[in-house]
Amino acid sequence: MHSKITILGAGLTGLTLAYLLQQQGFDFQILEAKKCVGGRLNTKLSGNHIPIDLGAAWLWDYNPNLKQLLNQLNLTIYPQEMGDKVWYQPHASADFQIMQMPPQQQVSYRINGGSTNLALSIAATLDKKQIHLNTVVESIEYVNHTYTIKTDQGIFTSDYVVSCIPPAVVANSISFDPQLPVDYLNVARETQTWMEDSIKFGIGFKSAFWEEKGLPATTFSNAGPIAEMYDYSNLAKDRFALMGFLHPHMNDINPEDREARVIKQLESIFGEDVLDYVTYEDYAWNQDIYVNSIPENRLVPHQNNGNLILRKSLNNNTLIMAGSETSAVLPGYMEGAVNSALKAFEMLKNCI
Ligand SMILES: Cc1cc2nc3c(=O)[nH]c(=O)nc-3n(C[C@H](O)[C@H](O)[C@H](O)COP(=O)(O)OP(=O)(O)OC[C@H]3O[C@@H](n4cnc5c(N)ncnc54)[C@H](O)[C@@H]3O)c2cc1C
Structure with missing residues (x-):
């Protein structure tokens, strides 16, 4: 249950990142709460x-980035x-x-x-053993340059973590030790996950x-x-x-x-x-709950989407915050998810 990199969430961001990492031979694992990949591709x-x-x-x-990905996977659009x-x-x-x-x-x-075809086509290029479905991340501890990720299926460890979970869901449902910065938490909790309502x-x-x-x-x-x-x-x-x-x-x-x-x-x-x-x-x-963690907290469409604070990497660039809502380009959309994965990939390549 140890990999160099752990990706949290098998939505379009997490899967695209896995696709890129796999092409360069990186060691990674994906933890996904649901029984299938795709997230908001459904x-x-x-x-x-x-x-x-x-x-x-x-x-x-x-x-353009989404279209290129679809092209690489030989998926037709119309x-x-x-x-x-x-x-x-x-x-x-x-x-x-x-x-x-x-x-x-x-x-x-x-x-x-259908859009799930994109998620399934990426997943088909990955080793099934790298994707842990039905695995809900509960808490993350960073001690001695190692992340210990507690899930309802047991403990996973890694040197790097990339969160590809919507920021509000991260802030509202996963506990971190050391705690995430207060400015991150304040913004993330007030960040609308696109189409959550x-x-x-x-x-x-x-x-x-x-x-x-x-x-x-x-x-x-x-x-x-x-x-x-x-x-x-x-x-x-x-x-x-x-x-x-x-x-x-x-x-x-x-x-x-x-x-x-x-x-x-x-x-x-x-x-x-x-x-x-x-x-x-x-x-x-x-x-x-994996998209809209607090339904009664009504936020305006795209509130805080793309805010710079949401994509700041933490713990000396070992904890990377990604996901469509963090993207500087078209946050909330599929293009934002692919763009965010590309940025996370560049960051990892420069760090490892
Ligand atoms: C109804 C609807 C319509 C949309 N229409 C469009 C459209 O037409 N065009 C467009 O471009 N975009 C559209 N979007 C937005 C698009 O779906 C998203 O931008 C994109 O899919 C986000 O991908 P993501 O990987 O960043 O996040 P997600 O798809 O949300 O993936 C996050 C993943 O993390 C998992 N997760 C959450 N918490 C945990 C946990 N604790 N432990 C483990 N895993 C966890 C989730 O289960 C999920 O699989 C729509 C969204 C919705 C809901």
Whole structure:
């Protein structure tokens, strides 16, 4: 259970760092609390294997590091279907109306098979023995140039630790000896983990009936439960789905009721065709303690994201703080995660 480097968290930051370290022959281990890799990359292969991204879904042309990584892993990206018309409901007592969509400023791309494909493709290049799943980091002690990492699966040791866990989760749920600097803790606790309050849903169908009828899929509603929704059929066009975000007040509703309310709203838009749905999935991120450690602490979107204090290395550069929210570039996004991993990798290369 000793490696030169321990990476905390197997989200996109931790996995990208592992991918880079492995190519240069570094000795490392990854500790991940959940039973699978990916973190906020969370594609549900629902029903008839319809890939629905309940976490990150889109990337853009201004994400060069992410695009390069996808390229290296031979993963295909393709534009999100938007159409030129949308359904719009201005308020609860108004009906949905079809509106002209303004031209898109940036094309949003999807990863073929869903964003989890990226996490799984990286993991496939690593030695499985290096990834410890179902392993929750509880405390970290630094004595005599060695880190002792206590987890619910036992003790791991290393010379370097790279935290790829969102800063607020680090500050709220892992204890450090010596303690992390007070300025770090103060900022980290008030750092929003991007999308920590969101609820995403996806619903699979046997056919894209909206397309067959010439109706838009893209939907915006100020009333809810659906806030926004898009066509999420796959690239091969043999799996059909709608996917989107629910209004935050749906966090207070149980999953069965959420499903019933979404179906009802969809029926009011598309009619009875929706009742023939194959599968419904949703995920309330504010109930995921590894993303949103204190749900009642409401922070504004991107609060403190990219703050310099969050990426300061500690203990003479042996404790490196990484993760998308620490990135100077597009913090909170997948590009931020890849950028953060690249920076951590450079730091380790210079130190070891
Ligand atoms: C609903 C949603 C939609 C999004 N949409 C987009 C999008 O369209 N485009 C985009 O670019 N970005 C999007 N994002 C953001 C994107 O998902 C993140 O920027 C990126 O995945 C963050 O990667 P990360 O590795 O830094 O953090 P995470 O993915 O959060 O990884 C951290 C890992 O650490 C683990 N962990 C936490 N605590 C412990 C512990 N104590 N012990 C061990 N392991 C622990 C977690 O389980 C997790 O696997 C979205 C996020 C969400 C939630």
